[in-house]
Amino acid sequence: MAIEKDILFERSVPLRHEVDVFIAGGGPSGVAAALAARQLGAEVFLAEGQSCFGGMGTAGLVPIFCQFSDDINFLAGGAGQKIFDRCRDTGAFGPDYKSDRKYRHDSNPIYAEGLKRVYDELMAESGAKFIFQSRLVAVQAEAGLVDCVICHAKSGFFAVKAKVYIDCTGDGDLATWAGAEFEKGDEDGQLQSGTLCSLWAGIDWNKVRAAEQYDRWPSGQRSKIDQAIQDGVFTTYDRSIPGIWPTGHGLGGGNLGHAFGVDGIDEQTVTEALLTGRKKASEYLRYYKQYNTGFEDMELAATGALLGIRETRRITGDYTLTVEDYKNRANFADEIGRYNYSIDIHPSTAGPIKKVSTSFHDISCREGESYGIPYRILTPSGLDNVLVAGRCVSTDRYVNGSIRVMPGCFITGQAAGAAAAITADKQTTTRAIDIKELQQKLKAMGAFLPNS
Numbered sequence: 001m002a003i004e005k006d007i008l009f010e011r012s013v014p015l016r017h018e019v020d021v022f023i024a025g026g027g028p029s030g031v032a033a034a035l036a037a038r039q040l041g042a043e044v045f046l047a048e049g050q051s052c053f054g055g056m057g058t059a060g061l062v063p064i065f066c067q068f069s070d071d072i073n074f075l076a077g078g079a080g081q082k083i084f085d086r087c088r089d090t091g092a093f094g095p096d097y098k099s100d101r102k103y104r105h106d107s108n109p110i111y112a113e114g115l116k117r118v119y120d121e122l123m124a125e126s127g128a129k130f131i132f133q134s135r136l137v138a139v140q141a142e143a144g145l146v147d148c149v150i151c152h153a154k155s156g157f158f159a160v161k162a163k164v165y166i167d168c169t170g171d172g173d174l175a176t177w178a179g180a181e182f183e184k185g186d187e188d189g190q191l192q193s194g195t196l197c198s199l200w201a202g203i204d205w206n207k208v209r210a211a212e213q214y215d216r217w218p219s220g221q222r223s224k225i226d227q228a229i230q231d232g233v234f235t236t237y238d239r240s241i242p243g244i245w246p247t248g249h250g251l252g253g254g255n256l257g258h259a260f261g262v263d264g265i266d267e268q269t270v271t272e273a274l275l276t277g278r279k280k281a282s283e284y285l286r287y288y289k290q291y292n293t294g295f296e297d298m299e300l301a302a303t304g305a306l307l308g309i310r311e312t313r314r315i316t317g318d319y320t321l322t323v324e325d326y327k328n329r330a331n332f333a334d335e336i337g338r339y340n341y342s343i344d345i346h347p348s349t350a351g352p353i354k355k356v357s358t359s360f361h362d363i364s365c366r367e368g369e370s371y372g373i374p375y376r377i378l379t380p381s382g383l384d385n386v387l388v389a390g391r392c393v394s395t396d397r398y399v400n401g402s403i404r405v406m407p408g409c410f411i412t413g414q415a416a417g418a419a420a421a422i423t424a425d426k427q428t429t430t431r432a433i434d435i436k437e438l439q440q441k442l443k444a445m446g447a448f449l450p451n452s
Contacts, residue, residue: 013150013157017129019043020424021417022149022162024136027055028406029390030168031119032079032413033420034128039445042421044128045160047151049135050306053119055170057406058112060306061197063245063253065108066405070340071367078445080410086118094247095205109245109253112199136169139177144384146178164420164430165386168413171265172313172392180380182313186397190348192310193258196277198284199301200244200252207294218243224291233290234283236260236350244288244295251301255308256284260350264309278303310346310404317394318431319376326399327363331451332374334435336415338448339373339408340365345401360398372451373403375435378416384429389416411447418442 021037023030026048037044056062068076068084076084087093092114123130131153138150148161167174172182185191205214213220221243229237236257244252257280259273281300288295324330326343343360365371377394378387388394389412391404402408418441422433439452 011157013159015148015161016158017045017160019045019129019160019162021045021164021166021420022160023047023166023168023417024149024174025049025055025168025170025390026053026119026130027168027170027390027409028057029409029413029416030166031083031123032410033166033168033389033417034130035079035082035122035126036414036417036445037421038126038128040418040421040425040441042424045162046128046130047134047136047160048130048132051132052116053123054115056306056308057110058116058119059304060308061112061199061253061302061304062308063110063197063247063255065110066341066407068108068407070365070370073368073370073448073450075337075339075370075448076407076410078442078447079414080407081446082122083118083410086122087115090114090118092118094245095249096246109247111247112253136174139174141178141383144179144382146383146385149174163385163424163427166416166420167315167386167388167392168390168416170309170312170391172315172388175315175380175383175386175388175392176313178380178383178386180383180386181316182392183316183397184313185311186348191263191312192346192348193260194262194264194273194310195255195258195308196274196280197304197308198254198256198281199247200254200298201250201301202297202299203244203246203250203252204294204297205246205250208292211293213292213294214243214246218245221288221292225287228287228291233287235280238350240346241284254284258346258350259307260348262307262309264307264312270307274307277307311391311397311400313392314397314400315380315388315392315394317377317388318379318381319374319394321374321377321393321395321399321403323396323398326371326402329365329369330372332372334375335372335449335451336375336378336438336442336447337373337411338370338450339403339411340370341402341405341408343398343401344405345398373411373415375415375419375438378412378419379430384431385423387416387420387430389413414445414447415442418445
C-alpha cells in the first residue's frame with residue numbers, strides 16, 4: 001500500500017544561470033522560441049529533459065509532420081521555414097520527399113535521426129545556451145512574477161534566474177507551478193488516448209505501393225483491420241491505425257493504435273501505457289506481416305523513448321481560442337500567426353466507435369484558409385513574466401486538437417520567443433509590450449501575418 005505523508009525538503013542550490021529568457025523544454029515550440037529570442041539578441045538558456053531536441057518528432061518517433069502551408073501560403077514561416085528547409089536539404093523528410101509538393105495535406109515523413117541533427121545544428125548556430133537531461137522541477141513565484149526556477153540534472157539541483165520564462169513543457173508545468181489556472185480534458189475530465197510510436201525495418205515499399213497500401217496517406221493499411229480484430233489479433237478493440245510511413249529505404253515510422261486511460265501528468269498511468277504499448281507492438285507486427293502486402297519481412301527496430309501524449313493541461317490565458325474562432329477563420333488585432341490543421345480529437349476509450357475528429361470534417365480549412373492565433377493565448381492569466389507555447393496554450397479542447405501539432409508549435413514558440421526578447425529588452429511585462437512592434441519583428445523573421 002502506498003505511503004501518503006508529507007516530508008519537508010529544503011536545501012540551498014547553486015544559481016548557475018542568469019539570462020534574459022529561460023525556456024523549459026526543447027520540443028518544437030522550445031526550439032522555435034530559442035531561435036526567435038536569439039535572433040533578437042536575447043541571452044537564452046533552455047533546459048531539456050531528454051537527450052535530444054524535438055520531443056515527439058524525435059524521442060517520441062512520431063513519423064510525420066502535419067502541414068506547414070495552406071497550399072498557397074507557408075503558415076509556419078520563420079523558424080518553421082528554417083527547420084523545413086534544413087530537413088529538405090539534409091534528407092530528414094525521408095525518401096518520399098518531392099520538392100514540388102506544397103505539403104498541406106500530403107504527409108511529411110520524418111527520419112528521426114536526421115531531424116535530431118537539424119535541431120542540433122540550428123540551436124548550436126543560434127548561440128543559445130542549452131543542456132540535455134535537465135528537467136524543470138520547481139518554480140519560485142510571488143504576486144504574478146516568477147523569481148527563479150529549479151532544475152535537476154545528474155550533477156544535482158540548480159537554479160536559473162531570468163527576466164522572462166517560457167513554458168514549452170507541453171504540459172504547462174512551469175505556468176501551473178507558478179500559479180496559473182488551467183483546463184484539462186473534456187467536460188468529464190476524460191483525455192484523448194496516447195500512442196507509443198515505433199520504427200520498423202524490412203519493409204518492401206515498392207510492394208506496398210503496388211498493392212495501393214500507401215499513397216499520400218497509408219489508409220490502405222487499415223483495409224483488413226476488421227478481419228484481424230475478428231481473428232483475435234488484438235487484445236484491445238481499436239480500429240484506429242493511422243499507419244506506417246516510409247522514413248528510410250526499408251524503414252517505416254509507425255503511428256499505431258492507442259493507449260487508453262493515460263494521463264500525461266500522472267507518471268503511474270504513463271508507466272502502464274509504456275508497458276502496454278511495447279507489448280502491443282508484437283500485435284501490430286503480426287497484423288502487418290499476415291494481412292498487408294510488402295510487410296512480410298518486417299521487424300521491430302524501436303519503440304519511442306517518449307509516449308505520444310495528445311493532451312494534458314491547457315493553460316488559461318488572457319484569451320481562449322475556441323472552435324467558433326476556428327469555424328469563422330477568425331482575425332485578431334494581436335495576431336502572431338495563422339494555422340489550418342484539422343480538429344483532430346482521438347477517442348478516450350476503446351470500443352467500436354469512430355475517431356471523434358470525423359465529426360469536424362465539414363469545418364476543416366480548405367485551400368487558402370486559416371485561423372488567426374492571438375498573442376493573448378500565450379499570456380497566462382495572472383502571470384506577468386511567463387509565456388506559454390506549444391500544446392499547452394490557451395484554447396478550448398477542440399482548437400487544441402489543431403494547434404498542438406509540430407508546425408503549430410513552431411508558430412506559437414517563435415512568437416513567445418520574440419515576445420520574451422522584447423519584454424526583457426524593455427524591462428517590462430509580457431502584456432505591456434507593443435503588439436505592433438512584435439508583429440513587425442515576427443514578419444521580419446518570416447511569419448505569415450497578412451492582417452498586420
